[in-house]
Amino acid sequence: MAAGVEWAGLDRISTAERVAGILRDQIETGKLKPGTKLSEEEITTGLGISRNTLREAFRLLVHERLLEHRFNHGVTVRMVGLDDLRDLYQVRRVIECSAVRGVTELSDTARTRLHEAVLDAQDAAKEGRWADVGTANLRFHQAIVGMIGSPRIDEVMRRVWAELRLVWHVLDDPRTSFERYISVNSELLDLLLIGDFTRAEKVLKTYLTSAEKQFVAAYAEASHR
Amino acid sequence: MAAGVEWAGLDRISTAERVAGILRDQIETGKLKPGTKLSEEEITTGLGISRNTLREAFRLLVHERLLEHRFNHGVTVRMVGLDDLRDLYQVRRVIECSAVRGVTELSDTARTRLHEAVLDAQDAAKEGRWADVGTANLRFHQAIVGMIGSPRIDEVMRRVWAELRLVWHVLDDPRTSFERYISVNSELLDLLLIGDFTRAEKVLKTYLTSAEKQFVAAYAEASHR
DNA sequence: GCATATTTGTCCGTATGTATA
DNA sequence: CTATACATACGGACAAATATG
DSSP states (O other): OOSOOOOOSTTOOOHHHHHHHHHHHHHHTTSSOTTOEEOHHHHHHHHTOOHHHHHHHHHHHHHTTSEEEETTTEEEEOOOOHHHHHHHHHHHHHHHHHHHHTOSSOOHHHHHHHHHHHHHHHHHHHTTOHHHHHHHHHHHHHHHHHTTOOHHHHHHHHHHHHHHHHHHHHHOOHHHHHHHHHHHHHHHHHHHHTTOHHHHHHHHHHHHHHHHHHHHHHHHHHHTO | OOSOOSSOGGGOOOHHHHHHHHHHHHHHTTSSOTTOEEOHHHHHHHHTOOHHHHHHHHHHHHHTTSEEEETTTEEEEOOOOHHHHHHHHHHHHHHHHHHHHTOSSOOHHHHHHHHHHHHHHHHHHHTTOHHHHHHHHHHHHHHHHHTTOOHHHHHHHHHHHHHHHHHHHHHOOHHHHHHHHHHHHHHHHHHHHTTOHHHHHHHHHHHHHHHHHHHHHHHHHHHTO
8 A cells, every 4th residue: 555545543444344335335225126146256357356355245244134145046135025024113113112112301412313304304305305205214213213322222223224225125115105204203203392202102103013014015015026 | 965964955054153153152151251362373273274264253253242353453352341231231121121011911932931941040049050040041031032023133132142141251250140030030920920011021120220230330340350 | 763573454266066057 | 967156165475564572
């Protein structure tokens, strides 16, 4: 390495992780669709890296459940099954409801994060930026989980949402599903602001259960097509 | 492959995972103590494997938070900090309490698993097998978490307990802490059997909070010695 | 502070076995 | 059966960072 900018030691990143980052991005933005086969040769020559390094990147993403490793069939972008989808919502119910239930007092940071997420979603909806509605909704629920204040739980949920994005990209009907988020989230925010945590938990749980049903139905139909 | 009984095709395991298993065992049984540096050369020659393979095993264990990786410094057995310890108990509170709270009816499998764990712990305690008391206690709480029925949550909790074992090995005072488990667990079992889930949740939460306090205090003292 | 040895990070080429077209 | 593509594992090379005398 010549007289480079020299990264300050700490945040140096391995090649494998950089490659994993590139692929992760392509998957999360939907450029690489579930089921797509990733050819070793194509990527190694395309990125100018060795097979060994690529395999390490693959391993990282398989651990994040973004890629699937079928035995001698190579690596493919993960296809989330119906069982997985149900489990993902089960995890959301357990964690998010627990977060709301455990609140004693809404912290300032939580309040602003929730508030901003709701406003952003409304703005985005007005202008028809449905993808932005989705990310704002994500931030809203991340803020809810963040109220627990547990790094480990935050990390688990990041993975859950990464998996759910795979589902959303298969559905590609952002509008109908994302519009519901807005009203539910602002209702939740109101309940949290007035301190009615019990009712907030109920609303959240009901919403998550019905969202699960909706997605399971839509996903089941989309899958066998 | 000829008519081999050997591995039945599907559950073939990679060398990296086998090596990871060996190291995991050494860590979980306390033979490799937190802070120990793992030399690549030593292990590759000791186990007769290549560096690449070992590094893959390292990667797996780093992912499980049993090993720590500092760039250009290699890997060491993870040292759990006080913040981590508190977070681990926070995760237990959220998940385990949610599991108890969410029960509508105790399933047969859950009942037998809980019952057996309590009996095993009592037997082991009578004979002074404190390590076995610990594993029986672990099985009890795994059974509680299992009531949720979520593979992802089960996996998360397996990791949580693996991290907690690192703490317990630093403390090495099994008796005083494990004796409490027995009475609390059998009380919990009774409450679950009579269907008083609300009270069971309270007992569990109280226990976990007090256990956290106890361990944090003991760990803080053990650390700066 | 300096020179040297050791360790780690990265990447490559290859060998063997297996599954698929 | 052959050719192809992939999985796995090994050993080696070389640069960069670190430890050591």
